[in-house]
Amino acid sequence: MFGFFEKKKEFCCAICGSKDPQEGFRGAKGDICKNCADALEKRDLTCDDAFLFTEDQRKNLCNPALDAVELADSFQIEKAPLVLQEGEYCYYYGDACGGRIQTVTTGYTGRNKGVSVQIMKGVTYHTGGSAGQAVREQLIESSPTGRFVLTNKRFVLLTALYGFDIPGDKVQTIDVRPDGLGIYVKNKMHIVLTSDVRKIAIIITILTNATKQQQEERKQKSLETTKKRQTRKKQAPVSGADEIMKYKKLMDEGIITEAQFERKKNEILGFTE
Structure with missing residues (x-):
């Protein structure tokens, strides 16, 4: 009965520690100030998204000084549940199941048993029967729980059934669903069933942005090298x-x-x- 008189919890940003509640976010998992909320929005993230990650990762997501490559580097995980290749780094691993879509018949529509008429003793005439049209549904058959691992080079599902090891450059598209991911390679879909869908999708976006930045930097460096080579040709030494x-x-x-x-x-x- 005395709960009504309890003091309201003081606002404190879970990212920067700010005590200013003005236009801040108050959620079940913690508070986020307006400045940090704006920084998250610039990365197309919500305040709820921030609480999917560790304290240090939340701070990095709100740090405007970090470029795409630096942000991705801050999400590296030191220990991975598989042997990494040279130059490969792990960014996520967690419980997940594999899946396979199966089409099953759940019933029929328009089915008619017809009418039976006795013509004489021991003789019955049956007419009007039809099998109807089958009703089919697609269901996902899941594997036992395993581990899904995301690196800068591969998508790996470690399960006894429906597992896979896919190079990142072979992936055509990724379909994000409420219950998991659909990873398409050569028009074949590999299914990952996980409760960490949003977290994985965010990390994939972070890695994609980092890759784009690296490609742009390599392109710019190549242009500068070509320009220097052309300049040297124009400034050939006197014979x-x-x-x-x-x-x-x-x-x-x-x-x-x-x-x-x-x-x-x-x-x-x-x-x-």
Whole structure:
């Protein structure tokens, strides 16, 4: 009965620690101030999304100083449940099941048993019967629980049934569903059933943005290298013959002596006295 008089919990941002409640978010899992909420929105994330991650990861999501590659690096997991390849890093692993779509017949529509008429003793005439049209539904048959692992190079489902190991560059598209993911490779869908759908989708977006940034940086570096190469061609060094002609002209004009000209010519030609 005294709960009505209990003091209201003080606002405290779960990301930056701000005590300012103005236009802040108050949720069951914690509070988020307006500045942090705006930072999340710029990454197309909600306040609820932030609580899917650790405290450090939440802070990194709200840090505008981190570019796409730096943000992705901050999500790396040190210990992975599988052997990683060279240059491969783990970003997520968690419980999941594999799945396979099966089409089953659940009934019939328009089915008619028809009418039976006794013509004489022991003789019955049956008419009007029809089998009707089958009603079919697609159901997902799931595997025993295993582990789904997401790295910067692969999508891996470690299960005894319907497991897979797919290189990231082979994935055509990913279908995000309420109960899991549909990963398409060569028009075949590999199903992952998990409760971490939103979290995985966010991490995939973070890795995709990092990959785009790296590709853009490589492209820019290639353009700069090409530009430098072209500049060097335009600024080709003066040939030895041109240098000799320059000093010959100075000699003819009386600016240098013949002895000085001969000494310079030998230097250019590589002759030593």
